[in-house]
Amino acid sequence: MSILVVGSVAFDSVATPFGKAEEVLGGSATYFSTSASFFTDVNLVAVVGEDFPKQHIDFLQERSIDLSGLTFAAGKTFRWSGEYGYDLNEAKTLDTQLNVFANFCPKLPEQYLNADYVFLGNIDPELQLEVLKQVVRPKVVACDTMNFWIEGKREALITTLKYVDILLINDAEVRQLADEPNIVKAAHKVLAMGPKTLVVKRGEYGATMFTEHGIFSAPAYPLEAVFDPTGAGDTFAGGFMGYLASVGKYTDAAMRQAIIFGSVMASFNVEAFSLDRMRTLEFAEVQERYRKFQLLTEFGGID
């Protein structure tokens, strides 16, 4: 089944201890779509400016991403600039220019309205709800958010969460949303807000999923070289949702496997700047790394 994603398509300028990239392709919807496209068809809803180059359009189309929902607006494309220190865990935002994104009012093309799998990228929760209203009875709705919305649009976010099946956010966001320092207690408070599944992204420490069935924890893939963590969370979400949509199941077992595929995709993406690793990645490599995750985590039973 195909996925509908709404989010940002942007130019990123990133500095890490290992190098710099200026005005490269970025944005939550870009990372998500590209990652998910390894598993299933993706329909993208976003806005770019007149300065968005054909080469980026070509890249997304080569990945078979449907761009009927990509609006070209008068003005400049969203720009973000940030830098990372040696621990690579958190970006320091240096500059944000919303540009055409400031007036983004997502309108779904007719052929997107019956989407089964929906991912609401990290945008204003009011817009997330607007998108959701347009879709006719989606099967699985997943959502991302961030501290900015948890603080500034808490009520709108809580309303949106009522209609969401899967929330994918990081540790700090879970604690902030629940106003509770213990992550297990915080997770239960978040599940009580609506989502049936909470996926907590923990960067180099992996991911933990909370559902009514229990808890699943997966490590991150141990890498000798992390060049640029930008987009890791959206790439994770793309692999997670892409796999779920590809198998058309929303079971605990499928979601555990989806967490591993999300971790695999994120582990590849951080190996290079922007989406550069995705340009050469083969699906056989994805499967091979999935099997390495099994070796990384398996241990025998006891009598």
Add this chain to the structure above:
Amino acid sequence: MSILVVGSVAFDSVATPFGKAEEVLGGSATYFSTSASFFTDVNLVAVVGEDFPKQHIDFLQERSIDLSGLTFAAGKTFRWSGEYGYDLNEAKTLDTQLNVFANFCPKLPEQYLNADYVFLGNIDPELQLEVLKQVVRPKVVACDTMNFWIEGKREALITTLKYVDILLINDAEVRQLADEPNIVKAAHKVLAMGPKTLVVKRGEYGATMFTEHGIFSAPAYPLEAVFDPTGAGDTFAGGFMGYLASVGKYTDAAMRQAIIFGSVMASFNVEAFSLDRMRTLEFAEVQERYRKFQLLTEFGGID
């Protein structure tokens, strides 16, 4: 097979956001021995002062820990006092009184000299080596250390590590010892110093083991209530070594299971102050939580 452990036996005073404990039983050798005693026989080498009460001796003996190597010296027992903030990840040391521990010069009783499994708790690396010299051809030697020794006695530590099979330390200590921020690269540098196995303790994020066979990662058990993390690392090491000694194997498969048993023991210990949870813990609970670790981590293969 039995284990020989050398380390501290102490009085701890601990404050966490959830309460306080004054002058309770603590020390690296105490936590290690008690945890390991659930799996095998333990021979303890440490020193206490004249103020060490019979009730603590009784507790250790009830756990079948051999105290022939526990010296009673003139003076007061080692005292440590610390506090934790809400994240519970790192203790802030408020006071350390070495007392009789300042002149600790471990001398092994005759019947300890042919120990097969040895754990060198976090003490001066010169003393660790002194202990090791007294043991006749041990099968497996494991060791802990800390930033204080990595900084202050680096050469002595590096000498000791040449004779160690398994080093169990935390993330920050691995990075500091290797002088390398990337944990995978740092682990390889540490393995080149002598140990064949490096177990990286990551607190609430679990543990990762590096060997020539590859990498194994295990999450921590998700707990709704962590009361006191003091001793978690030594309790982990006690479960890890205790299980290894009980099966008498030093294979990759046995060490993976040992990591889980270490994690299980640590997860129980942090549920109460001091070693209080260990006083009531049953081995059936240990086995049950091991099985919960399987549910926590398992995911299916792909075709």
